[in-house]
Amino acid sequence: MSYIAMNRFQVRHGFEESFETMWAKRESRLKEMDGFREFRLLKGPDGDGFRHYISHAIWDSHKAFEAWTKSQQFRDAHKGAGQSQTRDALMGAPVFEGYETVLHEA
Numbered sequence: 001m002s003y004i005a006m007n008r009f010q011v012r013h014g015f016e017e018s019f020e021t022m023w024a025k026r027e028s029r030l031k032e033m034d035g036f037r038e039f040r041l042l043k044g045p046d047g048d049g050f051r052h053y054i055s056h057a058i059w060d061s062h063k064a065f066e067a068w069t070k071s072q073q074f075r076d077a078h079k080g081a082g083q084s085q086t087r088d089a090l091m092g093a094p095v096f097e098g099y100e101t102v103l104h105e106a
Contacts (some may be wrong), residue, residue: 001101003062007094010050015089016043019053022086029073030057035064050091062100073100 011019023041030036037058046051059065067072 001104003059003065004099004101005057005059005065006097006099007055007098009053009055009094010047011053011089012050012091013046016051019089022089023055027057027077029077030068030072033064033068033071035060035067055094062098065098 009019020041020043028039030039037060038058039058042054042056044054046052057065061070
């Protein structure tokens with residue numbers, strides 16, 4: 001059916017706007033990949049000193065997602081990850097979660 005790849009972020013209070021801007025201005029390259037369907041950056045509730053965010057990508061399959069992670073497009077899109085601006089904004093490393101769709105209603 002489909003595969004959903006998510007990264008959970010804890011963004012320090014005061015860095016929300018710069019975090020969102022970084023995502024909006026990034027070189028995504030997702031649309032170049034076969035099997036890519038949709039991307040969303042989700043803003044969640046406040047935590048203790050941080051705001052929850054999730055990057056949420058929908059792929060045709062786990063195989064299509066894996067191809068993305070091994071591609072030059074992936075390397076190009078993530079070349080700025082871990083820079084000081086990102087480290088200052090995050091409470092820790094993002095946490096990845098991947099899910100295969102077993103039921104879908106539209």
